[in-house]
Amino acid sequence: AQTVTQSQPEMSVQEAETVTLSCTYDTSESDYYLFWYKQPPSRQMILVIRQEAYKQQNATENRFSVNFQKAAKSFSLKISDSQLGDAAMYFCAYRMNRDDKIIFGKGTRLHILP
Amino acid sequence: DTAVSQTPKYLVTQMGNDKSIKCEQNLGHDTMYWYKQDSKKFLKIMFSYNNKELIINETVPNRFSPKSPDKAHLNLHINSLELGDSAVYFCASSLPLFQPGTVNQPQHFGDGTRLSIL
Numbered sequence: 319a320q321t322v323t324q325s326q327p328e329m330s331v332q333e334a335e336t337v338t339l340s341c342t343y344d345t346s347e348s349d350y351y352l353f354w355y356k357q358p359p360s361r362q363m364i365l366v367i368r369q370e371a372y373k374q375q376n377a378t379e380n381r382f383s384v385n386f387q388k389a390a391k392s393f394s395l396k397i398s399d400s401q402l403g404d405a406a407m408y409f410c411a412y413r414m415n416r417d418d419k420i421i422f423g424k425g426t427r428l429h430i431l432p
Numbered sequence: 433d434t435a436v437s438q439t440p441k442y443l444v445t446q447m448g449n450d451k452s453i454k455c456e457q458n459l460g461h462d463t464m465y466w467y468k469q470d471s472k473k474f475l476k477i478m479f480s481y482n483n484k485e486l487i488i489n490e491t492v493p494n495r496f497s498p499k500s501p502d503k504a505h506l507n508l509h510i511n512s513l514e515l516g517d518s519a520v521y522f523c524a525s526s527l528p529l530f531q532p533g534t535v536n537q538p539q540h541f542g543d544g545t546r547l548s549i550l
Contacts, residue, residue, distance in 0.1 A: 355475070363467070363475055363524075363539060420475070420522070420541060 320345045322412050324423035331400045332431050338385075339395045339426045341410030347371075349415040352386065354395045357407040357425070366408070369393065397428075405430045435459050438523045438542035446550050447515060453508045453545045455523030463487075463527070464506035465539065466498060469520040478521075481506050513549050520544045 321344045331337035343352070354366040369377045369386050376384050381401075385394045397404055410423040436457045445451055457464065462483045467475040479498045480488035486498070495511045510517060524539040 357539070363477070365475060420469075420544075422541070 320347070320412055320414070320421050322410050322421050322423040324408075324410050324426050326426045327424070328427045328429065330429040330431055331397075333400055333402060335400055336396060336398045337400055337428065339397075339408050339410075339428065341393045341395070341423055343391050343393065343410070343412050345391070345412065345414070347414050347416075351413045351415065352384075352393045353411040353413070353420075354382070354384070354393075355409045355411055355422075356404075357409060363409065367395065400430050402430050402432065404428060436523055436525055436540050436542040438521075438545050440545060441543065442546050442548075444548045444550065445513060447513055449513050450509070450511045451513060451547070452510070453521055453523075453547075455506050455508070455542060457504055457523075457525040457540065459525055459540060461525035461527055461540070462503055463525060464500065464503075465524040465526075466506065466508050467522040467524065469522060469544070475522060479506075479508075510547075513547075515549050518547055518549045520546050 323342045325340055329337060350371045352369045355363040356366050357363055367377050367379045367382050367384055369384055376386050381398045383396045393410060405428055407425045407427050409425045412421045438453060438455045443451060465480045466478040468478055469475050477488060477490050478492050481500045483503050484500045497509045498506055499509060500506045522544050523542040526539040
């Protein structure tokens, strides 16, 4: 069975600094997608960044980038120049290409210190 | 026991038809959501209900209408289906907003309904 593990329940970072959130996953599939979602207090999931497993190049979206290590099954999120609006829960998620179900990690609560 | 269940899992229908997707949660949550997962595989929020009251209504065609008969159910009705409606639709639920001690609680997702328009 596929699992997603986020080992950091909470993290804090000073405003304008860089922070990395870790995520590991377990799967026997070779074709899948990985995501980082942000969950603000309003609760809905907002996509931050997406990575296709077949792509070797790490995805980047403005201040957000990932370090995708397929062999190690690691998918960490780096947030550069942290801003107060980045404070939220962050969920790592996995989805096989041949199935619709999304598997989420338990989340990391990110605090931004002014 | 399934926490968030959606039916049907697969729905194949013709353009112009009206269809419904049902969602039920047995977690006692007050807040429920509908997401659309498009061809690029990421989720986009469509609607959110808190205790039967609409609280999030993103830019979605008015052919889509959520209906919440009680806080355990949030059904999605779609009228005059179009080809672009083909997607996987996910229902989710969570604890109420701003409830103390709930900030680390994630949403619970159903397994999705794959809608295919012919």
